[in-house]
């Protein structure tokens with residue numbers, strides 16, 4: 001994260017960094033205010049960083065591929081690409097060139113609403129100041145075109161040779177604290193720890209042997225969205241510390257599915273909206289009451305330390321799981337969390353050298369860190385060199401799954417606000433943060449509000465093809481014409497009543513960022 | 524990078540060209556007292572405690588914002604410097620109530636330490652009737668104007684680190700005052716973290732603590748993927764304060780509003796304290812053994828009747844790596860399915 005302090009130009013997109021990753025925003029501030037780096041913001045919303053940026057491009061929601069191709073079009077036309085890097089390190093350049101040649105600034109302006117001259121200026125700025133880094137987050141991935149967006153971003157960085165160098169690169173910003181860690185630990189349907197594929201026989205044998213079972217399942221499992229599909233095969237769910245009733249797209253069908261299960265176990269700190277539907281609720285200890293590790297967005301493994309005795313009878317999550325396991329006839333015996341880490345070290349090459357002892361002495365370690373004497377790998381894309389050539393993927397722009405029409409004329413997008421976190425399970429339990437941000441506010445553009453005859457602070461109903469919510473309006477210049485933004489932390493006005501569960505075909509991430517709605521003044 | 528040679532307190536040292544006398548001295552292990560200087564901020568130069576003498580100069584200079592020069596000879600300690608520092612401190616104390624007994628900062632206050640070190644006796648100081656609390660940019664922080672030494676660290680931090688510009692200085696009739704712009708404040712508490720005295724204190728915890736009696740436990744923030752390093756201040760099994768920790772190069776001591784002030788949930792009386800089992804549509808408290816027996820029995824039943832792939836599990840981005848590891852091990856080795864995922868692939 002501190003790497004941006006070395007950047008000369010920073011392009012951020014799809015991330016309201018100030019709200020979602022405040023510390024990274026600090027480093028961006030420092031880079032710009034103290035070191036004089038140039039900042040390009042590409043975001044449909046007038047996010048806070050726009051205040052200090054050099055260029056702000058405001059694309060229509062869901063048109064990422066178009067403007068990304070547009071930037072590459074300009075760079076190639078003006079011969080600003082890093083040809084040496086492209087020749088030596090990459091393949092697929094000619095195909096990319098052919099595809100992006102169709103995305104002239106004028107054509108892109110038609111699709112995205114970004115004035116051609118701004119697009120050209122941004123392309124020149126990004127291509128000529130080096131090193132340049134790109135930061136992106138959910139505004140990029142939460143679309144049906146999410147995976148394509150990410151590929152385009154990677155192409156843009158490679159085009160300018162901004163890969164695997166300090167102050168360069170492509171940096172996805174992960175949302176929740178330990179998304180990185182839960183992926184690394186195999187909390188995914190297709191991989192064990194360290195992204196070792198369940199379809200690989202040797203890998204399965206290794207784990208089966210270590211875990212003393214005869215065989216492990218080889219079929220790739222279901223994703224959260226598939227597991228909550230109404231007509232899916234799931235009869236029982238075990239949910240640890242998640243609140244899909246607020247976080248998943250289209251919560252109507254999630255509620256229906258959870259209520260129709262034969263058996264639902266929820267393990268959490270609070271009786272969440274999801275826990276209320278459970279057959280059994282198990283109280284777990286919170287981060288201040290346990291030992292363990294989190295892995296942050298730059299893959300650094302950091303210690304969590306027990307500061308308090310757990311509330312009431314609650315116990316640590318892994319101890320609850322071990323106890324259930326024992327009752328099902330499978331011994332799991334871990335005297336403490338560091339003994340769990342020992343097993344992770346043994347089974348996970350990328351975590352091989354990350355022990356509690358070392359973290360204690362050396363501070364956080366970034367994986368891959370295969371052995372005890374390996375220093376860790378703070379900049380990952382250096383790996384691209386070892387793995388071989390970077391590949392350019394030519395991608396065509398496709399419109400979002402649900403676009404506004406006469407009946408539902410507004411684009412709804414969702415996200416976070418500064419003072420709350422994800423589904424608000426924790427942040428909304430105290431006075432402090434509620435004082436700063438007591439309720440959900442729908443951000444509506446000044447002009448739109450005028451047309452709707454809605455004033456700041458009035459309630460509106462926002463209606464989509466799937467449902468409706470009542471919510472207070474915040475009239476501002478933050479959102480563009482025709483766009484309304486609603487944060488998803490608040491159960492009283494759960495925005496995911498409205499959203500679309502069309503999935504990205506590859507990542508299976510639902511299109512939470514965009515759907516069509518109408519707005520009516522509430523009675 | 525060009526190198527400069529100089530002498531500090533008779534010691535020959537070399538330093539990079541663009542460093543200050545203070546940085547050069549610190550690197551050489553020579554301590555110069557400071558109050559307004561903070562390593563993360565551009566030098567402010569407001570307190571004049573860091574005065575040093577340079578041979579051949581008429582006046583002492585402030586070490587924190589004076590760059591090193593080839594061949595200079597610097598003296599960091601002399602009778603006259605000592606007296607100057609004493610005077611600066613006394614000047615601060617004229618306005619500063621010595622309400623250390625009721626100040627959150629007592630025990631880790633730079634002013635307190637300096638006054639102690641320089642053996643300052645207060646002759647004509649009259650304590651104010653009642654400590655004044657003023658309204659601040661955010662309701663989560665209290666401002667005590669009497670205690671403020673106008674070092675301007677807070678203003679600088681808010682501008683340079685947060686780019687929020689929520690604090691400013693206004694000069695009215697010779698005296699400078701802080702001005703607040705609450706509409707621009709994001710309640711990050713950076714200003715409070717960097718205030719060297721007790722002029723900014725947190726306004727969340729009902730229980731107050733002293734820095735020397737709490738147990739400070741270093742840990743990682745639970746909220747977002749930045750993974751900020753922080754210290755939980757614990758008293759009687761309760762978190763009473765949270766401060767940023769500056770050792771791993773993750774957050775440089777900064778936190779955001781959630782990490783710094785969002786700790787009330789830990790002690791919330793809405794926390795679950797016992798397992799709950801639903802009977803006839805209503806939750807009833809149960810013992811661990813009873814609840815876990817039920818879970819084990821039902822999972823086994825469903826697995827036998829419908830196969831392991833009829834069961835699914837959601838791991839969690841809110842739990843530790845160890846919790847997630849055990850969770851997927853359980854789903855794969857004990858249940859026998861790869862149906863494991865988490866909500867936040869986003």
Ligand code: SF4
Nearest residue numbers: 681708709711712714
């Ligand atoms: S809390 Fe943060 S934003 Fe508010 S005044 Fe302090 S430093 Fe500035």
Ligand code: SF4
Nearest residue numbers: 671672674675677718
């Ligand atoms: S509030 Fe604290 S940091 Fe700000 S000027 Fe006063 S003493 Fe310095």
Ligand code: SF4
Nearest residue numbers: 744746747751779782
């Ligand atoms: S303090 Fe704020 S920025 Fe840091 S990890 Fe916590 S939530 Fe993220």
Ligand code: FES
Nearest residue numbers: 559568570571587
């Ligand atoms: S530390 Fe140099 S003037 Fe304050």
